[in-house]
Amino acid sequence: MRQNPERRRALLDAAIDVLAEEGARGLTFRAVDTRAGVPKGTASNYFANRAELLLQAGAHVHVRLAPTEEFMARFLGAAPSREQTRLGMRDLLRRVEADRNGYLALLELRLEANRHPGIREELTRTIRDTLEENVRHHLEGGFPGDRGTVVTLYLAMTGLFVEHLTLPDVLGDDDPDALVDRMVRAIVPEGPDFPGPSLP
Amino acid sequence: MRQNPERRRALLDAAIDVLAEEGARGLTFRAVDTRAGVPKGTASNYFANRAELLLQAGAHVHVRLAPTEEFMARFLGAAPSREQTRLGMRDLLRRVEADRNGYLALLELRLEANRHPGIREELTRTIRDTLEENVRHHLEGGFPGDRGTVVTLYLAMTGLFVEHLTLPDVLGDDDPDALVDRMVRAIVPEGPDFPGPSLP
Numbered sequence: 001m002r003q004n005p006e007r008r009r010a011l012l013d014a015a016i017d018v019l020a021e022e023g024a025r026g027l028t029f030r031a032v033d034t035r036a037g038v039p040k041g042t043a044s045n046y047f048a049n050r051a052e053l054l055l056q057a058g059a060h061v062h063v064r065l066a067p068t069e070e071f072m073a074r075f076l077g078a079a080p081s082r083e084q085t086r087l088g089m090r091d092l093l094r095r096v097e098a099d100r101n102g103y104l105a106l107l108e109l110r111l112e113a114n115r116h117p118g119i120r121e122e123l124t125r126t127i128r129d130t131l132e133e134n135v136r137h138h139l140e141g142g143f144p145g146d147r148g149t150v151v152t153l154y155l156a157m158t159g160l161f162v163e164h165l166t167l168p169d170v171l172g173d174d175d176p177d178a179l180v181d182r183m184v185r186a187i188v189p190e191g192p193d194f195p196g197p198s199l200p
Numbered sequence: 201m202r203q204n205p206e207r208r209r210a211l212l213d214a215a216i217d218v219l220a221e222e223g224a225r226g227l228t229f230r231a232v233d234t235r236a237g238v239p240k241g242t243a244s245n246y247f248a249n250r251a252e253l254l255l256q257a258g259a260h261v262h263v264r265l266a267p268t269e270e271f272m273a274r275f276l277g278a279a280p281s282r283e284q285t286r287l288g289m290r291d292l293l294r295r296v297e298a299d300r301n302g303y304l305a306l307l308e309l310r311l312e313a314n315r316h317p318g319i320r321e322e323l324t325r326t327i328r329d330t331l332e333e334n335v336r337h338h339l340e341g342g343f344p345g346d347r348g349t350v351v352t353l354y355l356a357m358t359g360l361f362v363e364h365l366t367l368p369d370v371l372g373d374d375d376p377d378a379l380v381d382r383m384v385r386a387i388v389p390e391g392p393d394f395p396g397p398s399l400p
Contacts, residue, residue: 023311025225107311110366111223114304124369131370151374152356152382159359166310169324170331174351182352187386 003046010036011043012060015053019105024112027054055122058109061102062130065095080142082191086184089157093180096161103165144191156183203246210236211243212260215253219305224312227254255322258309261302262330265295280342282391286384289357293380296361303365344391356383 014036018027027050029043036042047053067075071091078084096103113120135150160183164176171179214236218227227250229243236242247253267275271291278284296303313320335350360383364376371379 021315023223023225023315025223104311104314107307107362110362111304111307111311114366115221115223120367124367127367128370128372148374148379148382151371152379152386155359155363155379156352156356156383157359158362159355159357162307162310162358162362163355166314167320167324167327170328171351172328174348179348179352179355182348183356186352 007038007042008046009060011038011046012057015043015057016061016064016105017101019054019057019108020101024054024108029053051116051118054109054112054119055126057105058123059126061099061106062126064099064102065092067091067095076141080144080191082144082184082188085138085143085153085188086181089153089180089184090177092157093160093176096165097176100165103161107162107166144189145187149188153183153187156187207238207242208246209260211238211246212257215243215257216261216264216305217301219254219257219308220301224254224308229253251316251318254309254312254319255326257305258323259326261299261306262326264299264302265292267291267295276341280344280391282344282384282388285338285343285353285388286381289353289380289384290377292357293360293376296365297376300365303361307362307366344389345387349388353383353387356387 011032014032015027018031018035022031029047029050030040032043032053033040043053047056067088075084075088075091109119109123113123131151131154134154135147138145138150139147157180160176160179163170211232214232215227218231218235222231229247229250230240232243232253233240243253247256267288275284275288275291309319309323313323331351331354334354335347338345338350339347357380360376360379363370
């Protein structure tokens with residue numbers, strides 16, 4: 001069958017919206033076709049089965065949440081420091097806030113993974129690869145801290161996203177931006193190269 | 201109608217299992233009756249509607265996850281310190297690990313809250329109350345740090361629970377106990393009363 005990459009992407013975007021808004025159980029080929037406004041039977045031509053659709057939707061969220069090339073160019077052009085990490089985390093918060101359905105869909109997939117070993121295995125690989133890439137990037141880039149720094153910061157950011165996106169009023173007056181700053185300050189060491197005012 | 205507290209609790213336990221194993225969409229009065237092994241129609245005699253059942257299940261998870269009286273007595277008997285906070289967080293990790301379905305049900309409820317404003321409002325209250333109680337307990341108990349310390353630690357622990365319970369292999373060799381220790385060390389200040397070896 002002929003596949004159109006644009007249509008494929010539109011189907012994955014529709015699947016993400018269905019996941020976020022109806023839950024994993026609401027995700028059927030039919031619901032995706034309806035959401036994408038395409039003829040009945042289209043989604044089933046693009047994905048071999050429901051698990052395949054779920055997994056590709058999960059991978060597609062990671063594509064949607066990736067930083068822009070412009071941001072990465074600026075980011076990599078600056079010297080590695082705790083301040084750079086803070087700016088990176090602030091940008092990640094912006095991206096997640098701008099793609100609420102994407103992040104909620106990922107949470108739905110995490111819960112669905114608990115019920116389907118095949119999905120669990122694949123989704124573990126996707127998320128683990130992303131985490132390991134972050135670790136590598138941090139260490140090879142000369143950012144302050146070690147592997148544990150990156151894993152701990154990743155978990156703290158995950159907790160912030162879950163709270164902020166599912167029940168935003170729990171944090172109430174605790175500003176998410178200020179919480180990001182605080183997490184980075186607490187978890188990432190100042191680093192030997194940090195041009196802070198406390199150095200001689 | 202006559203209500204039996206033990207049967208009420210059994211219905212809430214069943215609702216938590218259904219939430220964790222079938223997802224929020226699977227939670228019907230019928231599914232709860234079946235799961236609890238009680239006659240059809242029982243759950244609908246105990247809960248006015250599905251939203252009520254969901255919310256009471258959410259509150260019941262918090263009851264199930266509460267520390268034992270024995271632990272609290274030991275905990276409150278010791279001097280407040282970062283080390284005590286670490287032991288408290290280690291105990292919380294044990295409780296969450298021992299009640300996997302309880303924590304997964306809470307995540308399902310968070311996602312359901314996104315779809316139902318009434319559930320969102322109530323669940324926000326439940327979780328906010330618990331967080332504020334932790335803040336109060338920490339500050340009034342003389343533990344080191346401020347409000348931001350407790351909120352940041354709460355979010356980091358939330359991220360750890362979400363990762364560890366939904367996709368345990370993402371963390372792989374990163375031991376959850378060691379991650380708890382690291383989070384506490386990074387986020388909670390050593391405190392003026394800490395009898396550490398670095399003090400004169």
